[in-house]
Amino acid sequence: MSTFDKDLSSFDDYYENEKSTDDLEQELILAAADADARNHEHKSNHEVETTPEIEPSYEQEYGSGSKLKRSLSPDNDVERVTRLKTNEGEIIERPSEGYGKIIATHYNTLEEKGLHERSKSRIFYLRNFHNWIKSMLINEYLTKIKDGKRHNSPIHVLDMGCGKGGDLLKWRKGGITHLICNDIADVSLDQCKSRYYDMKNRNGRDRNSSFIYTIETIAADFTKVRLRKKYKDPSIKLDLVSCQFAFHYGFESLTQAECTMHNAAECLQPGGFFIGTILDSNDLIARIRKSGANIFGNGIFKVEFECDINKPPLFGGKYHFNLDGVVDCPEFLVHFSTLIKLAKKYGLKLVRTEKFYDFYQRMHVDGQQLMGNMKGLETFPPYPNTSLVGTDEDDYTHAEEFLKNEGQNRNANAKVGTLSKSEWEASSLYVTFVFEKMKNTWATDGTPIYQF
Numbered sequence: 383m384s385t386f387d388k389d390l391s392s393f394d395d396y397y398e399n400e401k402s403t404d405d406l407e408q409e410l411i412l413a414a415a416d417a418d419a420r421n422h423e424h425k426s427n428h429e430v431e432t433t434p435e436i437e438p439s440y441e442q443e444y445g446s447g448s449k450l451k452r453s454l455s456p457d458n459d460v461e462r463v464t465r466l467k468t469n470e471g472e473i474i475e476r477p478s479e480g481y482g483k484i485i486a487t488h489y490n491t492l493e494e495k496g497l498h499e500r501s502k503s504r505i506f507y508l509r510n511f512h513n514w515i516k517s518m519l520i521n522e523y524l525t526k527i528k529d530g531k532r533h534n535s536p537i538h539v540l541d542m543g544c545g546k547g548g549d550l551l552k553w554r555k556g557g558i559t560h561l562i563c564n565d566i567a568d569v570s571l572d573q574c575k576s577r578y579y580d581m582k583n584r585n586g587r588d589r590n591s592s593f594i595y596t597i598e599t600i601a602a603d604f605t606k607v608r609l610r611k612k613y614k615d616p617s618i619k620l621d622l623v624s625c626q627f628a629f630h631y632g633f634e635s636l637t638q639a640e641c642t643m644h645n646a647a648e649c650l651q652p653g654g655f656f657i658g659t660i661l662d663s664n665d666l667i668a669r670i671r672k673s674g675a676n677i678f679g680n681g682i683f684k685v686e687f688e689c690d691i692n693k694p695p696l697f698g699g700k701y702h703f704n705l706d707g708v709v710d711c712p713e714f715l716v717h718f719s720t721l722i723k724l725a726k727k728y729g730l731k732l733v734r735t736e737k738f739y740d741f742y743q744r745m746h747v748d749g750q751q752l753m754g755n756m757k758g759l760e761t762f763p764p765y766p767n768t769s770l771v772g773t774d775e776d777d778y779t780h781a782e783e784f785l786k787n788e789g790q791n792r793n794a795n796a797k798v799g800t801l802s803k804s805e806w807e808a809s810s811l812y813v814t815f816v817f818e819k820m821k822n823t824w825a826t827d828g829t830p831i832y833q834f
């Protein structure tokens with residue numbers, strides 16, 4: 383039974399049987415050794431060429447304090463393997479420095495679509511719905527942070543993989559004081575910066591102008607670079623770290639996942655939160671196995687696996703996710719139990735994870751007005767002279783059914799806000815996650831002992 387199988391059958395056991403940090407490291411060493419063994423298995427069927435490390439490794443960057451790091455074979459990481467020749471003679475290129483450059487280039491060259499163009503998109507509502515989820519999640523945890531502070535205390539936030547600044551307005555509405563924007567794609571980050579200054583200048587011209595937070599931007603790979611070293615003030619205490627639709631890039635290798643978690647946790651103050659949105663890997667694996675192929679999806683999304691779906695690796699489980707042509711670069715499975723264990727090592731305790739639909743169910747009453755403003759759901763049946771975005775035959779049968787069942791209590795012209803079935807199918811692949819930073823004392827050797 384692979385670890386993913388175990389996850390699928392007993393996902394909750396991991397939370398109930400809390401383990402010590404030593405156990406955690408031990409388990410990760412075993413997991414890494416397992417991945418290693420599979421690498422060797424793989425290699426025995428392939429000719430392998432390797433090149434020496436070019437980039438400084440995580441260990442060089444962070445020092446060699448971790449037992450875990452010392453126990454890892456470098457074959458488990460991305461730096462060594464560069465080209466594999468399969469039995470069929472096909473050469474699989476694997477960049478020696480990992481996929482960072484490919485990912486950065488992908489996002490840097492992604493065409494920015496205007497409002498008009500976006501409103502015609504097949505995933506217009508899905509995109510808005512996901513934006514609503516982010517808004518509600520950010521707002522929920524900023525509210526908790528503010529409730530625990532004295533009025534007008536500063537709020538410091540790190541946005542890892544901030545992209546073009548899609549969340550800048552959310553930070554403004556949340557009344558934060560300072561934002562650190564990080565992304566691997568420098569072109570996206572420049573766009574983020576100019577969006578911020580546009581917002582700031584508009585505010586300056588407004589008679590009723592309000593305080594706008596300050597920003598700093600860091601173009602760096604959060605899976606390889608210690609972000610703290612790049613902060614204007616490396617002693618900054620963060621209240622919130624957000625990583626929206628980007629955290630899965632950290633699971634390319636164990637070394638990179640550790641660096642990502644370290645970046646998320648290092649400057650968070652006790653009681654601060656690390657929040658994010660990712661694809662649910664258990665669900666991905668379950669659906670791909672059910673499909674009986676290495677690709678599944680529908681008219682609006684497609685997931686294509688490039689790893690063994692029967693024995694998915696804990697790190698580097700590569701797939702391509704294409705959402706109406708919006709994203710199509712390598713992504714990596716986030717093995718959730720491993721994530722929880724890694725998080726624990728850095729003093730982060732899981733607070734909650736929710737499928738998007740469950741999040742929606744919990745929040746839709748509070749977020750009803752915002753949902754309307756953001757056009758996060760489509761009106762069914764449509765208003766006269768408007769058409770529905772979904773064109774599949776059964777795209778709205780759930781909405782028809784709902785209105786039929788509710789029929790006795792509603793008038794004949796009742797309408798409902800929904801997404802097409804194809805969009806729900808895509809949206810239901812995502813989860814939110816929330817971790818909280820624990821308090822710590824210090825061991826005599828200077829390492830933190832977290833109070834879980």
Ligand SMILES: C[S@@+](CC[C@H](N)C(=O)[O-])C[C@H]1O[C@@H](n2cnc3c(N)ncnc32)[C@H](O)[C@@H]1O
Binds near residue numbers: 489565566570632
């Ligand atoms: C799907 S976009 C999400 C952008 C933004 N968080 C949002 O919700 O609109 C993913 C972002 O993660 C960034 N990213 C991917 N890998 C990264 C890495 N290793 N370090 C920093 N940013 C990364 C990409 O450049 C891209 O901007």
